[in-house]
Amino acid sequence: MPNLTDLPFQAAAKVQQLAERGSAELHYARKMFEAGALKLDPQIMITMLADIRRWGEFGMIPALNARRSPGRTAIIDDDGEITFKELDEAAHAVANGLLAKGVKGGDGVALLIRNHRWFLIALYGAARVGARLILLNSEFSGPQIKEVSEREGAKVIIYDDEYTSAVAASEPPLGKLRALATNPDSDEPSGSADETLTDLIARNAKTPAPKATQHSKIIILTSGTTGTPKGANRSTPPSLAPVGGVLSHVPFKAGEVTSLPAPMFHALGFLHATIAMMLGCTLVLRRKFKPATVLADLEKYQVTAIVVVPVMLSRLLDELEKTEPKPDLSKLRIVFVSGSQLGAELATRALKDLGPVVYNLYGSTEIAFASIARPEDLQKNPSTVGPVVKGITVKLLDDNGNEVPRGEVGRIFVRNTFPFEGYTGGGGKAIIDGMMSSGDVGYFDEHGLLYVSGRDDEMIVCGGENVFPAEVEDLISGHPEVVEATAIGVEDKEWGHRLRAFVVKIEGASVDEDAIKRYVKENLARYKVPREVVFLEELPRNPTGKILKRELKDMTVGGAE
Template identity: 30%
Template sequence: MSISLLLEMASSSDPDRTAVVADDIRLTTEQLSTLADGGAGIITGSGAQHVAYVGTGGAMLPLLLFASARAAVPVTPLNYRLSADGLRALLDRLPDPLVVVDDEYRDAVGDGYRVLGSTEFLDGARTAEPVAEFADPDAVGVVLFTSGTTSTPKAVELTHANLTSYITGTVEFGAADPGDAALICVPPYHIAGVSAALSNLYAGRKMVYLTNFDAGEWIRLVGTENVTSATVVPTMLDRIVTILDADKVALPSLRTLAYGGSKVALPLVRRALSLLPDVGFVNAYGLTETSSTIAVLTPDDHRAALSAADDAAIRRLGSVGQPVPGIEVQIRGEDGTVLGAGEPGELFVRGEQVSGRYTGVGSVLDENGWFPTRDVAHLDADGYLFIGGRSDDTIIRGGENIAPAEIEDVLVEHPHVRDCAVVGADDPEWGQIIVAVVVPQPGADPDVDDLRAHVRAQLRGSRTPDRVVFRDELPTNATGKVLRRDLVGELNATTKESL
């Protein structure tokens, strides 16, 4: 099934429904479909083998997704926050692309490419000779570059079948109420941005785009557009909660708030739940290679964990829930053995939505179709999935493997800690030492020995941070992932300077 069919179904079912709201642009499903046909005509006429988009998204993201699909050409939204050199390095990896670019990033793209401005593409799509074909379901529809927080970005190939199997397996067509609206503020180059455009259109929700996140504007849009659902990353949730807490703002239309992209500190989740008691919270976990979400902690799971009395149920608030329909999971040890409940190992996933294929590399699925996520994880006795971070993040101190997440989960519960990240810094004696990078609560002045004692009281002594350093904020990417490599680089450079 081609993603083109998702728009075909939406426009045929309810052509006058508002599909997209972005600044001064408002498009019905029929208008979006007509523009996608015209956009496909532009792409086909250009002779390009690929479409690249450099911009903040809004209406351009769903338009280019469907226009490219109807031209049977893959599309790649690129990280507009990259340097000019970084951006061009990724463009050079795409075969003969047509580059569609927002005006403010035109200079970063530079010369040497076939380029159209976003406004030029949109205007041209209104008059171009329409093209509408359904791509082969097994053809690549979207290529996304991984964030590259620890290595060179990989180009993940997602077929139409990968993407549509996720949508049709997790979303009921046209199930949204007539007034439902989704507020989208995740970046277009992230899988969450792609899946939001596809899933909300398929469900029948109006998509309201906030291309440059501001917590105050986010709250305003929830009110003015009667937003019923939204998805945020941890840093966004933190800023939204800060305003809600300070100004006692009510969000009466909001029914569902999903968060994901990286781990969210439990004190923040509990605070959000208490401030928005009538909102259903969803923790969604997924990867680029899996076409978005593979596990969900539902609203009922959140409230049950919050009010639970037994430790196992309480801990589930820190899980990512249970696998979505069509997804199988396994936790494997280093020798490949499938592990039981409570045993940490590497998470493997399998299902039709799982790609596991990279440009220039090919498929990394094993002979039975399992994808190695490189995430450390475990399942509890009832099948709830807990993510312990990337295997690359493991600290090896004196030959002992230490997962940063278990220390972070304890440290962030200290009343003087707002956020934290635990990393391994080079050390001549131990190989690596444990360094806790702490963001204090506003007005707090945490004592280092007190923080170390707090960890030591709940974990083995070998898990106690060797050093504690303080920062005003943690370095993160646009999806809220902590840039641990940056922290390690700074810590190692400081150590060398002091020698």
């Protein structure tokens, strides 16, 4: 039985938690009104709420924009432009077509689509049916596509023509559809006989889809940097936090133009596609990330915001450095970065080359987001991931679940109003007192800024001292003759464990293994000096820019035991 003396304290804590949540929701609403995502127009608000009841929070978005600004350009991609009215009508036709194929609310619809208009048309069409939206990684192999789509219960797979061979072994019960009908990278036809979305739209009514039997869910797959990608199950939250939380730290505004190189199948790209569409912004999308094209887009379309993962930012800065004449980036107010660790060296370089426009979001597929570093935070310390977003709780706990003092490293636990519902195959992250582990360790400084020291499963004990690879990676990456670096733990007879560093040198660099070791020794403790330094042409990465450390662990290194 519960201890009755504890009940008043539990009730008081619950009341306080509800009050804090109410305050946060009001804060989010205010930020959304200020940004222009919500407008004080009774008729628009009434119809928006009616559309949410009809198609859910995702399915209603194109209708909201078609009503507010039907003729405004919604998407610019490699095939031209489409308006919000055209996007809304196409989504209705896809929804009606999917219903005719037998797709029902709760059925899985898998998307294997690059960044272009058909991703959003397919997404919103399937959302209006109430489907479970399964966002497949564009780099999946054929066996992975088959395994994941079957595991997640996909009744239909919608794919770009270039993936015809990759999806050949998959046989979803209600068939397959092609999004982009041709492969621009090949002169040879794919031979696919699957119907295209263009044809599906042509033979189905563009009238509003009927009310969905249930609201859609999103299945975003984890990065799979340490194994098979897992499906992260997340419903549409009863909260304004996903949009309002970001807007509370980042000054996105309605009706502007955003470049989105980050892949939309990933949490970062999907989050921002949703924010941009809620704001009625024009999205500039390209099938493939090409730094020169992106820089040209920034100038041509007077882009005010760009959303990238760190490796994309690094390559954009490299391209900017060699581009003459320099593009006019005077309209660019926001460089929104997430997806992997930004690092102090890259943050400093971006602030220097682009100005005080860099915003760094810390989060993951499971926890969504916890903190956002603004330019003023990064100028204080470029290593920070910023202050905690209002309405979100972040605590740093030791191995016994006790909160650690400020300045000390602890495991990062997060609680928000849009919780991760567990992996679709079962299991989840560690939870303590309603807070979920991010899988990272870090600390707070005296300003309340959060720092991520590294992954809690990557820490090694070297000579009795805890060592996190991220600190050494960031230092080596700042060497003037190094493009980038990473590190992993390996066994060491003398120290127990030491780090092995993998380094990409700049072209023509003369730096060698001894020089890298000496550089680390001059800047960090002796036990943090890598045991070996391995030079590579490039680091293995997934499409979102995360380094595939499992491939590095499997790599045979000369002289390694």
